[in-house]
Amino acid sequence: xxxxxxxxxxxxxxxxxQRGKITDMSVLQEISSNVRNIKQMxxxxxxxxTNQIKEELRQGVRKSYREVIDVSWGDPHRAGVKPLSxxxxxxxxxxxxxxxxxxxxxxDVKQRAQRLLETCxxxxxxxxxDTAGIPQIIQSVSEYILRRDGGVPCHPENIYITPxxxxxxxxxxxxxxxxxxxxxxxxxxxxxxxxHSTTIVSLTALGAVAVPYYLSEERGWALEVEMLQQxxxxxxxxCNPVALYIINPGNPIMFKAGNRRSFFFYEFVSYxxxxxxxxxxxxxxxxxxxxxxxxxxxxxxxxxRAGYVELVNLxxxxxxxxxxxxxxxxxxxxxxxxxxxxxxxxPGDPSYPLYLKETQHIRASLAENVRRVxxxxxxxxxxxxxxxxxxxxxxxxxxxxxxxxEKAKEAGLQPDTFYCMRLLEEAGLLFSPGTExxxxxxxxxxxxxxxxxxxxxxxxxxxxxxxxxxxxxxxx
Amino acid sequence: xxxxxxxxxxxxxxxxxQRGKITDMSVLQEISSNVRNIKQMxxxxxxxxTNQIKEELRQGVRKSYREVIDVSWGDPHRAGVKPLSxxxxxxxxxxxxxxxxxxxxxxDVKQRAQRLLETCxxxxxxxxxDTAGIPQIIQSVSEYILRRDGGVPCHPENIYITPxxxxxxxxxxxxxxxxxxxxxxxxxxxxxxxxHSTTIVSLTALGAVAVPYYLSEERGWALEVEMLQQxxxxxxxxCNPVALYIINPGNPIMFKAGNRRSFFFYEFVSYxxxxxxxxxxxxxxxxxxxxxxxxxxxxxxxxxRAGYVELVNLxxxxxxxxxxxxxxxxxxxxxxxxxxxxxxxxPGDPSYPLYLKETQHIRASLAENVRRVxxxxxxxxxxxxxxxxxxxxxxxxxxxxxxxxEKAKEAGLQPDTFYCMRLLEEAGLLFSPGTExxxxxxxxxxxxxxxxxxxxxxxxxxxxxxxxxxxxxxxx
Numbered sequence: 001x002x003x004x005x006x007x008x009x010x011x012x013x014x015x016x017x018q019r020g021k022i023t024d025m026s027v028l029q030e031i032s033s034n035v036r037n038i039k040q041m042x043x044x045x046x047x048x049x050t051n052q053i054k055e056e057l058r059q060g061v062r063k064s065y066r067e068v069i070d071v072s073w074g075d076p077h078r079a080g081v082k083p084l085s086x087x088x089x090x091x092x093x094x095x096x097x098x099x100x101x102x103x104x105x106x107x108d109v110k111q112r113a114q115r116l117l118e119t120c121x122x123x124x125x126x127x128x129x130d131t132a133g134i135p136q137i138i139q140s141v142s143e144y145i146l147r148r149d150g151g152v153p154c155h156p157e158n159i160y161i162t163p164x165x166x167x168x169x170x171x172x173x174x175x176x177x178x179x180x181x182x183x184x185x186x187x188x189x190x191x192x193x194x195x196h197s198t199t200i201v202s203l204t205a206l207g208a209v210a211v212p213y214y215l216s217e218e219r220g221w222a223l224e225v226e227m228l229q230q231x232x233x234x235x236x237x238x239c240n241p242v243a244l245y246i247i248n249p250g251n252p253i254m255f256k257a258g259n260r261r262s263f264f265f266y267e268f269v270s271y272x273x274x275x276x277x278x279x280x281x282x283x284x285x286x287x288x289x290x291x292x293x294x295x296x297x298x299x300x301x302x303x304x305r306a307g308y309v310e311l312v313n314l315x316x317x318x319x320x321x322x323x324x325x326x327x328x329x330x331x332x333x334x335x336x337x338x339x340x341x342x343x344x345x346x347p348g349d350p351s352y353p354l355y356l357k358e359t360q361h362i363r364a365s366l367a368e369n370v371r372r373v374x375x376x377x378x379x380x381x382x383x384x385x386x387x388x389x390x391x392x393x394x395x396x397x398x399x400x401x402x403x404x405x406e407k408a409k410e411a412g413l414q415p416d417t418f419y420c421m422r423l424l425e426e427a428g429l430l431f432s433p434g435t436e437x438x439x440x441x442x443x444x445x446x447x448x449x450x451x452x453x454x455x456x457x458x459x460x461x462x463x464x465x466x467x468x469x470x471x472x473x474x475x476x
Numbered sequence: 477x478x479x480x481x482x483x484x485x486x487x488x489x490x491x492x493x494q495r496g497k498i499t500d501m502s503v504l505q506e507i508s509s510n511v512r513n514i515k516q517m518x519x520x521x522x523x524x525x526t527n528q529i530k531e532e533l534r535q536g537v538r539k540s541y542r543e544v545i546d547v548s549w550g551d552p553h554r555a556g557v558k559p560l561s562x563x564x565x566x567x568x569x570x571x572x573x574x575x576x577x578x579x580x581x582x583x584d585v586k587q588r589a590q591r592l593l594e595t596c597x598x599x600x601x602x603x604x605x606d607t608a609g610i611p612q613i614i615q616s617v618s619e620y621i622l623r624r625d626g627g628v629p630c631h632p633e634n635i636y637i638t639p640x641x642x643x644x645x646x647x648x649x650x651x652x653x654x655x656x657x658x659x660x661x662x663x664x665x666x667x668x669x670x671x672h673s674t675t676i677v678s679l680t681a682l683g684a685v686a687v688p689y690y691l692s693e694e695r696g697w698a699l700e701v702e703m704l705q706q707x708x709x710x711x712x713x714x715c716n717p718v719a720l721y722i723i724n725p726g727n728p729i730m731f732k733a734g735n736r737r738s739f740f741f742y743e744f745v746s747y748x749x750x751x752x753x754x755x756x757x758x759x760x761x762x763x764x765x766x767x768x769x770x771x772x773x774x775x776x777x778x779x780x781r782a783g784y785v786e787l788v789n790l791x792x793x794x795x796x797x798x799x800x801x802x803x804x805x806x807x808x809x810x811x812x813x814x815x816x817x818x819x820x821x822x823p824g825d826p827s828y829p830l831y832l833k834e835t836q837h838i839r840a841s842l843a844e845n846v847r848r849v850x851x852x853x854x855x856x857x858x859x860x861x862x863x864x865x866x867x868x869x870x871x872x873x874x875x876x877x878x879x880x881x882e883k884a885k886e887a888g889l890q891p892d893t894f895y896c897m898r899l900l901e902e903a904g905l906l907f908s909p910g911t912e913x914x915x916x917x918x919x920x921x922x923x924x925x926x927x928x929x930x931x932x933x934x935x936x937x938x939x940x941x942x943x944x945x946x947x948x949x950x951x952x
Contacts, residue, residue, distance in 0.1 A: 070597075077600035085572075092572040096564040104578070121546075124553035126777040163639070163781075163805060301602040303808030305639075305781075331639075331807045332779030 043072070043436050045413070046420055050430050065428030069460055071448040072432045074392045076300030079452040081365075084358050086351045087299060087340050090116070094125050094336055106350040116336050125332040131323070133161025133308070133330060137339045141308055144342035149273040158312065160322070161330045161338065162291075163305040172202055174289045174309065177318055178243055181207025188239035190231055192223070192247060194395060194437030194445070199245070209239035212438060217397065220386045246271070272312055288312040294337045296392065298359050300451065306334025362451075369450045369457045376461045382472055392451045395434070398444050404475035416444040422471060427463040519548070519912050521889070522896055526906050541904030545936055547924040548908045550868045552776030555928040557841075560834050562827045563775055563816050566592070570601050570812055582826040592812050601808040607799070609637025609784070609806060613815045617784050620818035625749040634788060636798070637806045637814065638767075639781040648678055650765045650785065653794055654719055657683025664715035666707055668699070668723060670871060670913030670921070675721070685715035688914060693873065696862045722747070748788055764788040770813045772868065774835050776927065782810025838927075845926045845933045852937045858948055868927045871910070874920050880951035892920040898947060903939040 050068055057067065071079055086109065093099050093113035100110045119136040121127040132138060138156045145154040162173075179187045186209045191199055193212045200210045213231035215221045223246070235241045272290055276283050293307030307330075311322065345355040370388045377385040377396045385396035400408075400415050408418030416433035423429050423446075434445025450457065526544055533543065547555055562585065569575050569589035576586045595612040597603040608614060614632045621630040638649075655663045662685050667675055669688045676686045689707035691697045699722070711717045748766055752759050769783030783806075787798065821831040846864045853861040853872045861872035876884075876891050884894030892909035899905050899922075910921025926933065 073604060075597065075603050078597040078603040080598055083600060083602050085574075088572040092568040092575065095571065096561075096568040099568065099575070099580075102580070104575075104580075120779070121551065121554035122556055124559060124779070126559050126775075126779045127551050127554040128549060128778045163807075299602075302604045303596070303600070303602045305805065305807045331781045331810065333809055334807060 043432055045417065046072070046424055046430060046432075049421065049424060053424070053428070063428065064426065065463065068424070068428045068430055069456065069463075070430040071450075071452065071460065072430045074296065074449055074451070075302050076392070076449070076451040077302065079449055080456050081300055081362065081451055081453060082358070083301065084299060084355065086345055086355050087301065087337055089351075090340055091333055091336055094120075094333070108345060108349045108351050112340070116339060120332060125336065127332070129330075129332055129335065132159070134332070134335050137161065137335050138308075140339050140342050145272070145310060149270050149276065152273050152276040154310065158314075158319075159308055159310050161335055162307050162309055163330045163334070172206070173322070174311075175202065175206055175208070177322060179203075179206045179208040183207075183240065185237075186239040188235050188241035188243075190228065190241055190244045192245070194221075194434065194439060194447075195245075195247060197436050197438070209235070211235045211239065211241055214440060217386060217440070217443075221395070272310070275312070285313060287314050294334060294341050297341070298362055299337065299341055301334075301337050304331065304334040304337050306330055306338050308338060365454050366451060368454050369452065372454075372457060372461060373450055376465060380465075380468060380472075383468070388450065392449055393447055394450050395437075395445050395447045397434075398446055400444050401472065401475040404471070407475065416446060419444070419471070420446060423464070423467055426470070427467040429460060429463050429467075519908055521893065522548070522900055522906060522908075525897065525900060529900065529904070539904065540902065541939065544900070544904045544906055545932065545939075546906040547926075547928065547936065548906045550772065550925055550927070551778050552868070552925070552927040553778065555925055556932050557776055557838065557927055557929060558834070559777065560775060560831065562821055562831045563777065563813055565827075566816055567809055567812055570596075570809070584821060584825045584827050588816070592815060596808060601812065603808070605806075605808055605811065608635070610808070610811050613637065613811050614784075616815050617818050621748070621786060625746050625752065628749055628752040630786065634790075634795075635784055635786050637811055638783050638785055639806045639810070648682070649798070650787075651678065651682055651684070653798060655679075655682045655684040659683075659716065661713075662715040664711050664717035664719075666704065666717055666720045668721070670697075670910065670915060670923075671721075671723060673912050673914070685711070687711045687715065687717055690916065693862060693916070693919075697871070748786070751788070761789060763790050765790075770810060770817050773817070774838055775813065775817055777810075777813050780807065780810040780813050782806055782814050784814060841930050841933075842927060844930050845928065848930075848933060848937060849926055852941060856941075856944060856948075859944070864926065868925055869923050870926050871913075871921050871923045873910075874922055876920050877948065877951040880947070883951065892922060895920070895947070896922060899940070899943055902946070903943040905936060905939055905943075 050070065053063075053068055057063065069079075077083060089105055089109045090112050093105055093109055094116055097113070097117065099105060100113060116137075117123050117125070119134050120129070135156070138159050138161060141159050141161075142154045142156040145159075146152070175189070179189070186207065188209045188211045189203055190211045190213050191203070193214050195212075203210045211231050211234065213223075213227045216224050216227065228244075232241060270290075272288060275286055275288060289309055289311050291307060291309050294304055295302040295307070311319065314322070344359075345351040349355075373394050373396075374385055374387060377383045377394070382399045382401075383396050384399070385394060388394055398416065398419060400419060404418065405415045408415040411418055411421075413421065414433060414435040416435050420431050420433045423431060429448075432447040434443070434447065437445075437447065439445050448460070452460070526546065529539075529544055533539065545555075549555075553559060565581055565585045566588050569581055569585055570592055573589070573593065575581060576589060592613075593599050593601070595610045596605070611632070614635050614637060617635050617637075618630045618632040621635075622628070651665070654665070662683065664685045664687045665679055666687045666689050667679070669690050671688075679686045687707050687710065689699075689703045692700050692703065704720075708717060746766075748764060751762055751764060765785055765787050767783060767785050770780055771778040771783070787795065790798070820835075821827040825831075849870050849872075850861055850863060853859045853870070858875045858877075859872050860875070861870060864870055874892065874895060876895060880894065881891045884891040887894055887897075889897065890909060890911040892911050896907050896909045899907060905924075908923040910919070910923060913921075913923065915921050924936070928936070
């Protein structure tokens with residue numbers, strides 16, 4: 001029509017149906033709302049400013065720090081942790097088998113690389129693998145789970161090698177099977193608080209309702225049955241909770257309420273073993289999806305994009321559909337790394353001494369970081385840090401003065417985002433605000449990765465202490 | 477209710493809403509129909525039998541061949557083609573930088589690895605990269621495209637590094653923006669025939685209509701304007717064609733019909749350059765998405781899962797949404813390989829002589845394979861093979877005798893699947909039937925990868941010739 005100037009309104013008959021990108025408005029709007037959710041995340045404000053500051057530093061702008069330390073990711077190598085030599089040697093030997101001719105590599109590195117190359121089509125990590133992953137590597141994973149769980153059976157056909165345990169590609173696939181976007185009442189999934197906000201975005205995008213249950217900060221972020229019960233009560237009349245999502249390394253827990261008996265676990269400790277120990281009928285009926293990845297733990301190989309999911313007690317009919325959801329997307333080198341993750345060097349192997357030294361160093365650094373973080377943070381009355389028993393992050397509570405909270409409001413930021421922004425600006429430290437993860441109303445937190453070299457952590461704590469004193473003085 | 481025995485019918489009030497997997501029936505049914513489409517593909521019958529035969533051979537069952545040669549994939553390394561040393565050396569050096577200390581690696585390998593490691597967070601390929609890919613590698617890709625297209629501008633912000641150019645992860649993302657599943661009439665996408673059937677499955681799953689246009693076999697599978705016009709005519713009253721999907725290395729072609737001006741290209745030759753040469757207004761308005769991958773071409777690194785897409789003339793509003801679709805999923809080592817792909821060793825570089833020798837060897841092998849395939853296949857009156865000018869596959873027509881067609885019907889198979897099944901059983905060769913890709917009614921084809929070492933191709937042609945003679949005698 002005459003009054004259309006390409007304004008791309010879905011209601012305009014000229015625009016609708018004429019061009020792919022216009023006819024697609026409904027899809028775009030759906031995506032749009034996700035993007036909005038994500039872009040509104042407070043973290044992105046910080047992330048953008050970090051890039052600006054880095055550019056300013058490159059251009060020679062003077063600041064009290066020479067580089068930004070980014071500990072907002074669970075990304076150990078980014079923070080300066082060194083990769084494990086055995087992992088990298090096996091990967092390098094698989095990529096460039098000529099390396100095995102010399103005497104630079106230990107015999108167990110060569111044997112492992114040789115064995116893994118034999119599992120690759122054409123003997124090359126450059127060929128495609130089977131849909132669920134390389135069968136021999138799936139076998140290795142299932143034997144590892146069997147050992148880990150003290151003999152609880154593990155069936156290779158229940159294991160899928162996946163590109164990491166990323167929400168976008170892996171957990172969402174499982175949720176697709178679980179969530180019926182058309183259901184009434186809607187499907188509910190119990191999620192912990194704190195928990196990354198992408199979890200809520202993903203659930204909402206699938207048409208589910210996120211039902212938060214609060215972890216107990218005073219008890220070191222433990223999972224408490226009463227909190228689960230409160231969450232279930234809050235869901236009444238709103239949605240039908242069918243799954244429980246667990247991400248913290250707390251104690252295993254099961255629950256059964258009415259006819260609900262489908263649960264869903266994200267594990268660091270073995271919920272599968274705990275389930276088996278409960279015995280029938282629960283051990284044969286509770287459905288469990290447990291994820292693991294080469295990105296976390298001692299390896300920290302985030303860039304390889306490799307993980308696996310084990311599915312327990314799923315209906316065979318559902319398994320058939322899942323077959324189709326996971327298609328052939330884990331890079332072969334990532335699969336090689338998984339094989340090493342589940343079969344590290346053993347005492348007596350030529351690579352064992354170095355492997356032991358490196359892993360002990362990572363463990364000792366982490367223990368030292370834990371000790372120092374608790375010591376330094378808890379030396380401030382305006383900070384409170386629970387003892388760090390597992391996981392890669394500290395999540396201390398910060399008691400912000402009313403004047404700071406007021407100032408944050410003026411800036412249009414959540415109080416803890418305001419704190420993190422000033423921390424970034426003045427101390428060159430990128431932390432995440434608790435707002436990103438959910439927290440009890442009126443409480444504020446900051447979150448940072450503690451898997452760093454010890455000298456990096458000292459530098460972080462020094463900058464944090466200096467900044468925090470100034471900040472508290474300013475807003476006293 | 478009393479009469480429910482866990483039958484999982486969506487209509488049963490006992491089942492509905494009780495368990496995640498039941499409430500989810502609508503999603504499962506949708507997935508189910510995709511699975512059915514895929515599982516019904518004739519190729520899967522062959523694939524399953526291949527695995528059985530391999531197992532039989534392992535168990536010592538006697539056959540006229542000692543191993544199955546699988547040339548049904550476009551997977552050069554699987555077929556025995558050797559990886560390029562420079563690619564593998566750079567990757568190995570990035571993974572295990574200690575390799576750079578010795579004198580085993582050329583100085584340009586070390587320099588490249590050093591430069592690439594500097595682009596990785598924390599100097600490790602084990603850390604996460606930015607969402608669209610590592611900025612410096614995106615820059616390399618954009619400079620490569622600029623050179624390739626003789627100076628046609630290429631903007632880094634239009635490039636996304638992706639996990640291969642796989643349908644599942646990459647092309648589908650672009651189609652999501654293009655296809656409105658609610659549109660009436662439905663969105664149409666013109667696709668070539670032959671073309672892999674997953675293309676149709678993906679389009680159908682997104683709610684689009686696949687509008688086939690036939691390539692001209694007599695003219696060496698060329699794209700002809702009349703065929704496109706026929707396809708457009710066939711779409712009238714059925715759907716609204718908004719995009720053209722091109723996968724063969726034919727001549728660039730544009731069309732504009734009525735208000736339609738959104739097209740979509742898959743390129744091996746530069747459609748972007750052709751578009752620029754046409755000039756305004758088309759060159760500024762036709763939207764183009766062009767894909768490339770490390771899986772194809774001289775590298776053949778399928779297992780690394782790396783590719784890129786360049787988006788041209790897309791609406792800035794749409795680009796914002798696309799930002800969110802591609803998230804952080806190309807493995808860092810795959811990105812490293814892309815950098816080498818777009819910047820191979822140049823004359824004068826220490827690695828150039830070996831690189832030249834290896835790539836010349838691959839090219840010469842391919843040329844020899846092309847010559848021999850045409851020679852051998854066309855020596856049979858019951859075969860007809862178009863001259864192979866590009867691409868990694870031969871797609872000869874086979875004139876099957878009526879008795880063979882009848883026998884295939886009895887076996888419940890398409891005639892060319894029947895031929896391929898016998899070829900597998902008797903000669904240990906895994907080819908794909910033309911049925912998988914679409915073909916003119918009453919014609920039959922077989923498809924196999926020609927990117928193999930020359931001795932492998934000789935073995936393939938020997939087995940094929942012997943089998944074909946017997947087969948034609950049997951059904952004469």
